[in-house]
Amino acid sequence: MTTSQRKKCLVEFQLAGQPLRVGEVAIVGAGPGDPGLLTLRALMLIQQADAIVYDRLVSPQIMELVNPAAECIHVGKASGCHYVPQEDTNELLVQLAVKQRRVVRLKGGDPYIFGRGGEEAEFLVDNNIDFQVVPGITSAAGCASYCGIPLTHRDYSQSVTFVTGHRKSDQSLELNWRVLAAPGQTRVFYMGLHNAPTIVRELIAHGLPGDCPVALVERGTTPQQHMAVTTLENLEATIVSEGFQPPTLIIVGEVVRLADKLAQPTAAGWQSGHNSAIAASAGGRPA
Secondary structure (H helix, E strand, O other): OOHHHHHHHHHHHHHHOOOOOOOOEEEEEOEOOOHHHOOHHHHHHHHHOOEEEEOOOOOHHHHOOOOOOOEEEEOOEEOOEEOOOHHHHHHHHHHHHHOOOOEEEEEOEOOOOOOOHHHHHHHHHHOOOOEEEEOOOOHHHHHHHHOOOOOOEOOOEOEEEEEEOOOHHHOOOOOOHHHHOOOOEEEEEEOOOOOHHHHHHHHHHOOOOOOOEEEEEEOOOOOOOEEEEEEHHHHHHHHHHHOOOOOEEEEEOHHHHHHHHHOOOOOOOOOOOHHHHHHHHHOOOOO
16 A cells, blocks of 8 residues: 555545434534635535534535535524524524434534534533534634735734624623724624724724724625725725625734735635535535
8 A cells, every 4th residue: 555545544534533423413613605614524524414504604605515415404693683593593403413313503614703602512511412513714714814814923913802793682892992902913803894883983992093904804715705905994984885794804903904915816716616526526516
């Protein structure tokens, strides 16, 4: 056996390990949208599942890769409008597991970063349901990279903070604004369009200059990616003039200045047939 054959066997062995069992729930991160950013473990599990409970932010291109025989149940949420209440989603996962289904709870990004994966895992534990969690590339990392924005950089940013842009049940956005306005960091606001006026007002009030660069990224890493660079003081006007809609990330910090220099124009511009080839090789649904 050649070295390349041994390596291939090792990879196949690792992917074949720990199959999804009947009555088990896998909480899986699907990444920000590009199927090329799906982990191998996630791909294996969505191919094994016979029930897929998926969110609005899981891209259609990734849904093409799931087991063609699986029951696919949409429980997606939009800002201020829950397609299925979270409590009902929790109960659904338990019901499917009790029926001895192999269940994948498929989430955009990473399930434990603003994905409510922690709440669902707690509910499964409370109901004695076996589960596993598969991390995914969170939207901040994937979208920023595709837009040429390094979230940290020795010359611009020594830390990065992921921040929720909205609160439960429309509570006011009460954050540690003094810390967020401190220099030398990158701030990434998830789901922050609605509260953009608050973000602008509080960051400027706590010392961040109005000309601090800001990037808006809608549906990053997908063919529908929409990105604009503006400043903190012009953020609200840019949202309106450019017509940004959820899901949109707001990236605030000096690293945004590198976007023009480091952007990869073809990163999200998949070639025709690219996803069909992935689906065919995975045994999934070709486009």
